[in-house]
Amino acid sequence: MVVLKAAEIRGLEECAVESGVSMETLMENAGAAVAAYIGEQIEVRGKSAVILCGKGNNGGDGFVIARLLSKAGAKVTVVLMQGAPASALAKQAYDKMHKGIDIMLARAAGKAIDKADLIVDAIFGFSFHGRMPQAMEPVIARANASKALRVSVDLPSGAECDTGAVNGACFRARHTVTFTAMKPACVVYPAAACCGRTVVRQVGIRREFLQLLPYDTASVQLGDLCPLFPKRDPEGHKGTYGRLLMLCGSIGMAGACIMAARGALRAGVGLLNIAVPHALYPVLAPAVPEAVFTLYDPEDTSFPSVLEALERAEACLIGCGLGTAPYAQRLVHTVLERAACPVVLDADALNILSESPEKLLTPHVPVIVTPHPGEMARLSKKLMEDLSADRIRTAREFSAKYRVITVLKGAGTVTAAPDGEVRVNTTGNPGMAKGGSGDVLAGMVGALAAQGMKPFEAAYAAVCIHGAAGDRCAEKLSQHAMLPTDLIEALPAVFREIEGKS
Known part of the structure; x- marks a missing residue:
């Protein structure tokens, strides 16, 4: 399976936009894909869901997820891990959330996390570099200690996309829903250990764009090897x-x-x-x-x-x-x-x-x-x-x-x-x-x-x-x-x- 770096994903997103797919549509599709996957894992109606949202587009995905889970009957709390959304797309997704969703800052999130049936990590995604901000570490530690279903959006926050490095705290997902293609952090340790089960979901980037990309990295699964092993010659x-x-x-x-x-x-x-x-x-x-x-x-x-x-x-x-x-x-x-x-x-x-x-x-x-x-x-x-x-x-x-x-x-x-x-x-x-x-x-x-x-x-x-x-x-x-x-x-x-x- 093809493995793409952050810059390659950004390039594909640009191709999608040039072909007529808006970034808003990509974000909506991403949030819908995660919400649908969560619905395959648990019955969300009546469940307590905590969505940890950053200020960028990964947080925007989180706002979409929050809206859709609330619509499906979940009791949703959005935690603003970095304060108010900063990107235009994230602000737009934030404004679409309805009044039935609780919104709080990270410092007040402890009780909500402890009571959660579901915790969604939508803080950084593939844009993360360096070390988890110290102020976030107690929240991440509390989430990791929870028995709730933990799902990361695109990548676990704290994992570097292109290297798989983890410096300090990192969200430890049981499931990661990544978009378009696997990323190095999905398969390279120690980040891969924080992903749990990783699934790839498409969000509207046409497959021909992916096929035209001159990628040089791929993950290997047993099924990928079959073409390398033709049947042995009966006269061999x-x-x-x-x-x-x-x-x-x-x-x-x-x-x-x-x-x-x-x-x-x-x-x-x-x-x-x-x-x-x-x-x-x-x-x-x-x-x-x-x-x-x-x-x-x-x-x-x-x-x-x-x-x-x-x-x-x-x-x-x-x-x-x-x-x-x-x-x-x-x-x-x-x-x-x-x-x-x-x-x-x-x-x-x-x-x-x-x-x-x-x-x-x-x-x-x-x-x-x-x-x-x-x-x-x-x-x-x-x-x-x-x-x-x-x-x-x-x-x-x-x-x-x-x-x-x-x-x-x-x-x-x-x-x-x-x-x-x-x-x-x-x-x-x-x-x-x-x-x-x-x-x-x-x-x-x-x-x-x-x-x-x-x-x-x-x-x-x-x-x-x-x-x-x-x-x-x-x-x-x-x-x-x-x-x-x-x-x-x-x-x-x-x-x-x-x-x-x-």
Whole structure:
């Protein structure tokens, strides 16, 4: 689903006005859409509704909602969070409210909030930047503590539209009704956590305007992936579905290699070749019977057997549990220098490259990096809090600088391409925050790339499927008890769903 920034939404509104749709009509439609959605959630007649209104056009939407809910039989209180409306449209909507609606200032709103069945946040919308005004914080805290149905208009007040940043207080909605398209704050954390369930409603902007917009950011849901997975060839064989070479594992970290391998196999790769030092073979061979093995001597840093296997590979994954010993460092650099296929760099490969990230510019093949925030901080030489302030920008800038596909892991994983394309994941849950989950993902990315999927698509598709498997595990096993190995066992059900829709 397309994700639009504030400036892009404003541009669409201007197009709508030029085509003959007034801003007044857009506001009326927005308020009506929210009121209708609320009516789908609760019976509003006789309910106590508190509408928190700002002084701008988001507040104007709130005045429309107040009027319509009152007309439907709700007992409505409008709270002027910033005093009297300031924009011409908001003033017009304010004047249309009838006498049956109570109006009060924020400082007097406590009792009304405590008694409310419904609280609507129409304070800032997508225009918010910075920090919630201190005077509003007690009202927001009181609203957030309420057991009432909480609904935000367009975006939760306190969330920055384009970055998903939340600095200080933020309205915590159970539902957010956003207009025209998703915004970055709907899918990027921490703002996404304040949105609750987000729905998109159209307000009168013609779809052709949206289709003409050269957007570069979209959210990803499982249903979006079906076109990427055509039905498998009935005459296909193991060579049809890709050759993946994995250079993973070391003494004490064989588990990372095993989980990556099983993730790759469950993602459908036809042939899996695991290159490991001789000492690891007795451990790994029984654990991954579907794989073939290439053995190498860590002391022979020309790695002849690895190079031979690399020539036959259609994708290469390096780093899961590899360690950072001198031979591992040489192995990473050798792969970047010699690979003729897409390369996935995870975990220790990224730790090794953090000393010289310019090495990422060496290969002339697609490179996919899969850092968690700590690894990204080391790679980019920036503070984690600076990177987290705008995750989309962080991933996009790193991809552009080093000409790589970046999978910036975390809640709402961001996948960015060198050309600026971005996909934000909407699947997954906190139960996946356990050692080994990233190894499973890396194996899946490598497997999809080996099967011929475009590397950018392979990256964001693997992330989405990985998260969907995690959601199934959480539902069945709980977020506390689920394990990364459970993700692997949940993958068949996810792929079955994709195959059923392809």
